[in-house]
Amino acid sequence: MKRWLLCAWTIGFSCLLGGCWDIKSLQDVNYFTGIGIDFKDERYVVYIQQLDFSSVARSESGKSDKPAVVWVGQASGATLSEAIVELYQTTQQTVFWGHLNSIVLSRSALEHGDLLGVFDSLIRYPEIRYTPWIYGSDENMKEVFTTRPFFNLSPMNSILYAPETNYSQRPIIAPLRLSSFIREVREPGKTALLPALSVSSHTWMRNRKPDPKLEINGVYALRNTRFLGRLPAEQLLGIRWLDHRKQGARIILTDGGERVGTLRLTKPRTKVSVLLKNGEPVFNVELEAAAALLELWRPESEKELERMAGAQIEEQIRTTHRLGQETHIDILDLEHRLYRRNYAAWKRLTSDGRTPLASPRLGEVRATVKLANSGMYKLNRRMTAY
Structure with a gap:
């Protein structure tokens, strides 16, 4: 009797233990690292960049003979959330937003989109912080997210994700985080200067062929979320x-x-x-x-x-x-x-x-x-x- 009672207590307490029955392996999760937001025909177009972190880890430990693998997804919707849900249909696995470190807004999104509505939708994802770097761009979003740095390093070593290194060497246009940008576009009398990201194909060559690289070559000026214009870096x-x-x-x-x-x-x-x-x-x-x-x-x-x-x-x-x-x-x-x-x-x-x-x-x-x-x-x- 005591033995059965002991077994019943053991089984009962075992059921109360959470354990790791719902844990997911790293390879079973898609990590979104960058997002581009465009506005066309009254619809939001979302571009998502995700990286293979196994190749990223190898490239960051030293120069690799193979470039890091990058995927760029695209979807559209009447709202930002609708576009992201549309993208979920083909993500294959669970999505994790905690590594989002870069946001790129197109000129059309800055001019005609609802910026505060975009940020409200984006920040409501509990995994997204206020710390990603934010840019504006006139470039094709796919080109921005597929432009790689030198030596087959991961995009995490580019201006898109690490602008402070370049700014410390050529301090003209300061990089901007999402938290600072949201504060500046809502601050009374404040003119927010959003760094303009572009792709330069005339500076570097690789084996006698142009090797495009990202650069910050101007700013987009906004006052109270109203778009004012774009200004070149050489005049700033x-x-x-x-x-x-x-x-x-x-x-x-x-x-x-x-x-x-x-x-x-x-x-x-x-x-x-x-x-x-x-x-x-x-x-x-x-x-x-x-x-x-x-x-x-x-x-x-x-x-x-x-x-x-x-x-x-x-x-x-x-x-x-x-x-x-x-x-x-x-x-x-x-x-x-x-x-x-x-x-x-x-x-x-x-x-x-x-x-x-x-x-x-x-x-x-x-x-x-x-x-x-x-x-x-x-x-x-x-x-x-x-």
């Missing part, structure tokens, strides 16, 4: 000096078209003050930075190099501001600074945020550069050969 050199995420940037010093030298600025500190003159805001910019001399093509004194660097930074800021006035885009994000510093004036001048601040006026721009490191050579070294 001034934004890096007012960006709180800025890092050391290189500037090439020229004099009358002649190259003088190249400096790298470290830890630039920028202060923007707002003053009211005759009821209108005037924005003054002050910048201080240390610099290291990278190249010297013409002998100049230390003070002259510092003066030239300061003048060039000032001109870059003013050039970017003039571009903003021509395109009616607040590229330097001056209106939001007025909103933060003088809310009453901002409310009066923008009809409580319903209209953008008309032609923000840039006052004094003062950049002070101190040469802290000239490298192994002295500034007064002989520049001519015997």
Whole structure:
């Protein structure tokens, strides 16, 4: 009797144990790593990238002789959720969104789509975080998601998933995460600058054939989710000096078209003050930075190099501001600074945020550069050969 009772208790407690009866193996799950969103004919078109993580692991441990395998799926629907459900019909296995690390929005989606509705649908998936990198693009989504990095490495080593590495070397357009972008498009008076992703086929070659690579070559400007336009990177050199995420940037010093030298600025500190003159805001910019001399093509004194660097930074800021006035885009994000510093004036001048601040006026721009490191050579070294 006791033996049967013991067996009954054992069987009963065994039924209460969860165990691992519903666990899924890694190979039985599809991992979505990137999503592209387009808007055509009043329908959302979704492009999904998924990777074979077994090949990704091999390529990240070292260079492989075979490229990582990439799949790109496509589906459409009246809403984003409907398009994703349509894609589920052919995924074959369970889908996991926890590795989603990149979002690409087409120009059409930025211009005509419901951005807040798209983000609301996307973030409702409990596995998706607010941390993916987000871009805009005019390129074909399939080309964006199938462009591979060097040496047969996985797409996880490309700008699409790791933009900070490139930004640290060429800090002009700062990468943007989904959380920051959602905040900026909803912030009063804020102009969000979404990095523009493109495919470059003219820079690199592989075995005498063009080898396309991803690049960030501009921004898409939005204010309160309203699309304002696209701006090229070469005309945006001034934004890096007012960006709180800025890092050391290189500037090439020229004099009358002649190259003088190249400096790298470290830890630039920028202060923007707002003053009211005759009821209108005037924005003054002050910048201080240390610099290291990278190249010297013409002998100049230390003070002259510092003066030239300061003048060039000032001109870059003013050039970017003039571009903003021509395109009616607040590229330097001056209106939001007025909103933060003088809310009453901002409310009066923008009809409580319903209209953008008309032609923000840039006052004094003062950049002070101190040469802290000239490298192994002295500034007064002989520049001519015997």
